[in-house]
Amino acid sequence: MADKKKRRRTDQNSEDEDSVGHEVIPFKKRLKPDKVILSSLKDLVETLRSNNSSAQKTLTLSDLDLSFNCREVADLNLSSVQDAIERLILRITQSILSGSGFSFDVPARGNANQLYIPELDRIVLKDKTSIRPYANVSTVRKTTITTRILQLVHQLCLKNIHVTKRDLFYTDVKLFQDQGQSDAVLDDVSCMLGCTRSSLNVVAAEKGIVVGRLIFSDNGDMIDCTKMGMGGKAIPPNIDRVGDMQSDALFILLVEKDAAYMRLAEDRFYNRFPCIIVTAKGQPDVATRLFLRKMKTELKLPVLALVDSDPYGLKILSVYGCGSKNMSYDSANLTTPDIKWLGIRPSDLDKYKIPEQCRLPMTEQDIKTGKDMLEEDFVKKNPGWVDELSLMVKTKQKAEIQALSSFGFQYLSEVYLPLKLQQEDWL
């Protein structure tokens, strides 16, 4: 059925293709039967798994002989979080009673305190801290908010429940003023206590979705992601409830955008090429990053990324890969190593003859971001990425995944992706 549809469209296109030359037709004709592509993909997974088992050990901070200390957090259970908060509160109570006010020693999370470590391929937080005293006009608000957040988290520990960041904000809107402030302090608190943010029982609202050849348990219920309809399954905010992952997929496809995700889900792309499709609809949240990492480590599948051909696409890729600066203290748990850049790459624009009207000129800001990224270590470590990004900055053109729709809405799922997989064209 699918074959027939494809052929018909090829015929319709044939008259334009004559004018362009023989290059365009092969894009579809070049496609080998799915079986061939599948077998090559299977080989790939095999080699990945065997490689992994041999070089099993992933590096951690302690393995490296660094000249300075880094701050890393760990998953703590509720009672240890509670203990940590209580110790802190007792300490400041004593300090207040002795008449010397109180202050917190908060790890600095500014740009200057971040470091990219090439051996680990992720960003880590150095151990600089700043003192946040109550009796200072510039810090009094933040100190008060910190105290309040500590108390709220303590309550959560006692009651053993989860709340969202929004819930937390609404418990004292008058003090927090806007959610940005309570969110930032929440990260400070988890950093200060040395635990991950999920250990504080505070979660972000669901944002990511997953569909495809994956079965897992969420809070005890078995979920089959092939039977979730078009919308897919929302990625649960607490990763600790997720377990028992099973899959016959050959790869994980990371999609930047909702629209492309929908196309693939509706076309049931995961049935033609067994895979798991994940999207966080833009910049990924913590839950999606945790989920991806869990899939990658448990299922040992290659991760392929389909992002826009612009600096932000690559930026999103980097957040999955080596972490964001905001959450660098927890980068060990949040990053997924070895993500491959499948498309849309700047070189694809010409290779797939994406028409001029679908390409957008980059703005000044885009070009600046692109140039800045060329200086970033996570780009420099991959020479292929450097070439692609340089090409983008040079041509000053960007394109979204949707640019492929100019060849028909299903071009993405029926031609572009299969061809990419067949050629193993990723970086």
Add this chain to the structure above:
Amino acid sequence: MDTDCSGESPVEPKKRKSKTPRKAKDSVLKQKSPAEFFAENKNIAGFDNPGKCLYTTVRELVENSLDSAESISELPIIEVTIEEIGKIKFNSMIGLVDRERIDKELYDDFETAKAREKRLAKEARDQEVQAKSAALGKKVKEPSVQKSMKGRGETSYFRVTCKDNGRGMPHDDIPNMFGRVLSGTKYGLKQTRGKFGLGAKMALIWSKMSTGLPIEISSSMRGQSYTSFCRLDIDIHRNVPHIFLHEKKENTEGWHGAEIQVVIEGNWSTYRSKILHYMRQMAVITPYAQFLFKFVSDAADKNATIQFARRTNVMPPVPCETKHHPSAVDLLLIKRLIVETSKQNLLQFLQHEFVNIGKKYAERLIGEMGQDFSQKMAVKSLTSQQIVRIHQLFRQAKFDDPSGDCLSPAGEYNLRLGIIKELHPDMVATYSGSPQVFEGHPFIVEAGVSMGGKDVKQGLNIFRFANRIPLLFEQGADVVTRTALKRINWNNYKINQTQDKIGVFVSIVSTKIPFKGTGKEYIGDDISEIASAVKYSIQQCCVQLKSKIVKKIQAREQQERKRNLSKYIPNATGAIYDVLKEMARQHSSKRKHYDGEDVEILKKVSARVITEDTLQEKLAQHVEQVDYEMALDYATQSGVSEEPREDFYIQALEGANEFVDFRSPIFVFRLFQ
């Protein structure tokens, strides 16, 4: 010429005066006198509508008066009177009998029966609504006053009088100075307020167009025993004055200056604020002048008298006429200079008719021109081609920039004084830039930035001056507005662009102000030299202000610190106590084990020895202590607090006194003996 209407029906050979300057269908070659041209295109000179005409008339007369007084280094005293003349009074003035309306339907404001019905219905509805809202105890809105008349009907007639103590005019020149468009005394290359020789003449043309009444001029020059009086209007078609009366009267008071009176159609209600703004801004930029502004009308409540007092005796020097800079001349100008020059040979011509060409340089230039040129050749014998060659060389060669000596900026002292005098700001900073050059014309940018003051809106208040006259219209596109709005990061200087009352004053003087548009109302934003000079000057003012503002913020923080620190005590202690309480409860129910010092604290919490109040008290004590220490720190750093101060001004003493002036760019210290 008229053989081209082959297919068309022949145009009626009716003698028709075409309104547009374009030669229309009948293609009869006509000539237009300059006066006619300006009468038809009066918007070029800022006479767009009756309201604007009134404004521009006042403006032109005031500027002429200022120029006139400054030209003889006399401190200007200018009296402007606008007298409203009702229609009946106006008719009797021109000897027209006021007639009753007979055919009422003839008039535009006649109310037809239908319209009347509509209006009555609407009024009834309005009353109903009002009665309802009054019954509900709501505030009753004033019934909106119906606009009784339409646009043009509202205008009325005004007699504008402007009297000064300036140079006055020679008796015989008066008719030509007023009755001939494009004749003037300000055509040389120097910084002047007016430029085209249009101002007073346009007022006359407008009065002729709207009221038909002549202009009256009284004038006397220094040491003249008589006063010239002249009543004249202008023959628009021939561009010559038409004199009614031209006589000499006895001058008893020893007055010198000019008094000009013109009756025009205008609109006071819509342009009132513009005229007052103009006077106020004029007072800012010329604090050495004294203005008396009067508005007189039949309705006593509309009458107004505003005096802008003199605050200084220091006047900027009279701008001197300068020679052209070689990079600013065009072909036509070179030809004219050649015609007018008294120099014989080329070398002398180059050396003396232009600035920044010395003898050596002139020789080098002539050498560069080619073999047809020699130093001794007669300048009047140059061919057109040779002049083109000279022009080209002027464009390409490098010359020193013209100096700003010929300019007469308001001066930092006067600008500052003017701002303080008219706005009473809390803080003010001024800056005077060094002369810079745009296309061979030197210019100087001076700027002032003020904070606070009376009658100042929140946000940016921009005051623009070009050659020491205020610019009021087309603010949006002006280089000063754009710079202040877009290119200055006010936050850098601790200034809040939307909350603070900021006054930005920029005065640009030049031998040629690059105005945009026809109305001479704004300076374009496309000249990078001027834009960057404006930006730099404003920034310099801001830098001066910043340190003052920072000090002020610190002082305020001092006052508010304790309050800010205390504000959060209940929040913080509440949270801490809450956790302690939970812990104490767990401890007493033995659900959780604590040890050491912690037990002591928890026991005290359970026994209510430590309560939220205890924590609050302790924290408040700490805040108090910290506050005290910081206040002490601040006091030692900033010195003893200053005495309360009060502004006071010393009036200039009457009569001649023996004194010595100590001058500096920002103040004058006068020692009386």
